[in-house]
Amino acid sequence: MTHTHFTSKGTAGIIVLLICLSISSALSAQGRKDLYNRLQQLQKKGCMFGHQDDPFYGLTWEWERGRSDVKETCGDYPAVMGFDLGGIEMGDEKNLDSVPFTRIREELVAHHERGGIVTLSWHPRNPLTGGTTWDNKETTVAASILPGGSHHLKFLYWMRRIRNFLRTLHTSDGRPVPIIFRPWHENNGGWFWWGAQQTTPQEFKALWCMLQDYLLCEGFDNLLWSYSPNVEANLTEASFLERYPGNDRVDLIGFDAYQQGTEQDFVNQFNSNMTVLSGYARKHNKLVAVTECGLRNLKDPTWWTRVIHPQVEKYPLCYFLVWRNARHEYFGPAPGEKNAPYFREMVNKKNVLMLNDIKSVKR
Numbered sequence: 001m002t003h004t005h006f007t008s009k010g011t012a013g014i015i016v017l018l019i020c021l022s023i024s025s026a027l028s029a030q031g032r033k034d035l036y037n038r039l040q041q042l043q044k045k046g047c048m049f050g051h052q053d054d055p056f057y058g059l060t061w062e063w064e065r066g067r068s069d070v071k072e073t074c075g076d077y078p079a080v081m082g083f084d085l086g087g088i089e090m091g092d093e094k095n096l097d098s099v100p101f102t103r104i105r106e107e108l109v110a111h112h113e114r115g116g117i118v119t120l121s122w123h124p125r126n127p128l129t130g131g132t133t134w135d136n137k138e139t140t141v142a143a144s145i146l147p148g149g150s151h152h153l154k155f156l157y158w159m160r161r162i163r164n165f166l167r168t169l170h171t172s173d174g175r176p177v178p179i180i181f182r183p184w185h186e187n188n189g190g191w192f193w194w195g196a197q198q199t200t201p202q203e204f205k206a207l208w209c210m211l212q213d214y215l216l217c218e219g220f221d222n223l224l225w226s227y228s229p230n231v232e233a234n235l236t237e238a239s240f241l242e243r244y245p246g247n248d249r250v251d252l253i254g255f256d257a258y259q260q261g262t263e264q265d266f267v268n269q270f271n272s273n274m275t276v277l278s279g280y281a282r283k284h285n286k287l288v289a290v291t292e293c294g295l296r297n298l299k300d301p302t303w304w305t306r307v308i309h310p311q312v313e314k315y316p317l318c319y320f321l322v323w324r325n326a327r328h329e330y331f332g333p334a335p336g337e338k339n340a341p342y343f344r345e346m347v348n349k350k351n352v353l354m355l356n357d358i359k360s361v362k363r
């Protein structure tokens with residue numbers, strides 16, 4: 001009896017697996033490939049500028065439609081816009097930064113339709129404790145949501161909610177929007193519950209695979225997978241690979257790098273880490289980006305032209321994205337700010353790409 005039970009369960013599992021494999025190979029990930037090719041072409045022209053939450057709020061305004069601090073500073077939208085899914089797993093109406101998901105959908109599709117590139121990150125709550133994404137004390141969270149774990153079923157619901165939202169990200173004629181998808185970011189740090197102090201490399205990779213296999217199985221061939229740890233001291237190819245999910249699972253590699261200490265430390269770390277990443281990318285045909293960066297509140301207004309641009313232009317990067325212009329902290333430009341003329345000078349350079357520079361490169 002028990003034996004029969006196990007056999008039928010096993011058979012069912014194999015059938016599901018075969019169906020999934022045939023679905024994903026039948027789709028042959030065309031959307032993903034097209035986006036990869038477009039990014040590769042664009043990278044030959046220059047490096048795109050990106051901004052998180054660009055159309056939602058700025059230094060002096062909130063939620064008004066049609067506005068953008070970047071556009072109001074230099075006359076053009078950023079080439080790349082970043083949005084965050086944190087909270088979608090709970091069925092919330094707004095993400096962790098109070099942006100309504102309906103508005104995220106609207107702006108993400110609009111940016112794609114005007115010829116821009118979009119990227120999604122995810123700051124999920126802690127599925128074991130119910131705490132925030134930064135609730136980092138427990139080291140058993142990953143194990144609890146992996147298959148066999150006490151909270152696996154709960155996490156399956158969370159992934160279903162992501163799936164349901166991703167399914168709505170299509171153009172008016174029903175075509176899925178190609179998206180740079182960047183889950184489990186800054187995973188080498190210890191501030192998120194999926195960090196290096198909270199998970200073993202095996203657990204982390206299992207987390208990545210669980211989410212990726214689920215979404216592939218659900219038919220998402222429009223996601224380009226981006227792996228982006230934080231910059232770190234003494235990065236080597238071997239240390240980079242410790243938590244890397246594998247070449248067959250990642251299309252774009254990058255890092256998140258904020259200037260928090262001295263300018264010299266930032267520049268040194270940027271270059272030492274980028275040397276490793278771009279070397280690896282060249283050997284394995286991966287795209288490279290600075291997936292997040294910034295200097296909080298642009299304390300040095302010349303940062304754009306004097307610090308970040310000279311680093312970015314040394315490497316074959318497809319984009320660099322600065323974080324959001326929130327009230328309490330901002331990383332992008334805004335009209336009237338001291339940094340605005342330096343920002344304009346930077347985006348006027350031939351090798352920095354804004355929306356108008358990328359529109360003509362096919363979608």
Ligand code: BMA
Nearest residue numbers: 084096097123323324326329
């Ligand atoms: C952080 C800060 C937080 C924010 C989070 C997710 O870097 O900007 O205020 O909630 O990103 O966007």
